[in-house]
Amino acid sequence: IAPPVIKPIDRSKIYMLDLESTLHYILRIEVGKFKVLEGERLTALKNFVSVLAKYYPGQPVVRNFLHTIDVWLHWQQRKSVPYSSLEVALNSWKEGVLLPKKSVWVGCQGSEAHFRGFPCGLWILFHSLTVQAAQHNEYLQQKADPQEVLQAIRGYVKFFFGCRECATHFEQMAAASMYRVKSMDDAVLWFWNRHNRVNARLAGTASEDPQFPKIQWPPRDLCNPCHNEVQGDPVWNLGAILKFFKNHFALRNIVITSRN
Ligand code: FAD
Structure with missing residues (x-):
């Protein structure tokens, strides 16, 4: 089999197609693995979609789509929701027009x-959600709760992420320290630090993909000021990291490319 053709990418950018492919994979593949959504898993889905509806940095039509799915899920009074009903709601939006019909990766x-x-794509989505939430909070008088975003992501990973080994490791990190996060900026830094x-x-x-070492x-070539030294030892400059994240995961840094 011929190796896939690698498209040239700019590592200083975020690609909308990666975010949209991730959404497609979440809604159609990962959630679709459960014929019936109920109990804590249904609550986790509702919470995650609610955070997506608030903070997903997408095109207006995709944000509207997420908003209606959020409302639809919250109107479900029954204790268990068959995935087939959610599928009908997804299909009514001609989701295939809004989101790719299959995942197409660019930066990922x-x-x-x-x-x-x-x-x-999931990491990029999680970082984007925490950064968008932090940016929303800068304009709000009544500050939103950073735990809302963090716990929604935690619930998604716990109940849906198909890599079960990843979910177990992530849950250990979340249980150990997520509760200590008290601000949206700290939520951004928590995700940065745990991803590292x-x-x-x-x-x-x-x-590890040899072409994308971990x-x-x-x-340094993405953020030189993020790297500091104290008495000859390398240390991170957290203020610079935060500033860098708010630019890197900002709407204006997302490249919209064709799906073909
Ligand atoms: P990724 O680590 O997926 O990163 C994607 C992109 O994010 C990078 O290309 C880079 O641009 C950017 N990035 C890198 N580091 C950071 C950072 N610190 N902050 C912000 N952006 C960054 N795999 C396992 O084998 N075992 C596990 O236990 C495991 N746990 C996981 C837990 C979670 C929650 C997730 C989402 C994934 C986990 N994975 C795990 C998968 C693994 O972390 C990688 O996602 C996968 O190997 C693909 O790697 P990648 O090269 O695309 O880079």
Whole structure:
């Protein structure tokens, strides 16, 4: 089999197609694995879709779509919702026109088919949600609760993320320290720091795409001021990291490309 053609990408950008492919994969594949949604899993889905409806940094038509799915889920008074009913709601939006009919990866493309893709898209989505929530909060008088976004993501990972080993590791990190996060800016930094811990754990293992080595991120060429030194030892400049994240995961840094 011929290796996939790697499209040239700019690593300083976020690609809308990665975010949309991730949404498609979440709604059609991961959630669709459960014929009936009920109990804590249904609550986790409602909470996650509600956060997507608030903070997903998408095109207006996709945000409207998420908003209606959120409202639809919240109107479901029954204790269990068959996935087929949710599917009808998704189909009524001609979702295939809004979102790709299958996942197409750009910034998350791997050098071979089994590398990167959805887990990469999921990280990008999670970072984007925390950054969007932090940016919304800067304009609000009544500050939103950072735990709302964090716990919604935690619930999604726990009840839906198909990589069960990843979900177990993530749940351990969440249980140990997520409750300590008290502000939206800290939520952004919590995700940055935990993602780097995962990178450190996985560096050099079989899940690493040799063309995308697992590094402590962001590298100097993306954010030089993020890297500091104290008495010769490397340290992160947290203020610079926050500033960098608010630019890197901002709406204006998302590239819209064709689906073909
Ligand atoms: P990813 O780590 O997926 O990162 C995607 C992109 O995000 C990178 O290309 C880079 O642009 C950017 N990035 C990198 N680091 C950071 C950072 N610190 N902050 C912000 N942006 C960053 N795989 C396992 O084998 N075992 C696990 O236990 C495991 N746990 C996971 C837990 C979660 C919640 C998720 C979403 C994934 C997990 N994975 C795990 C998958 C793994 O982390 C990678 O997503 C996968 O190997 C693909 O790697 P990647 O090269 O695309 O980079």
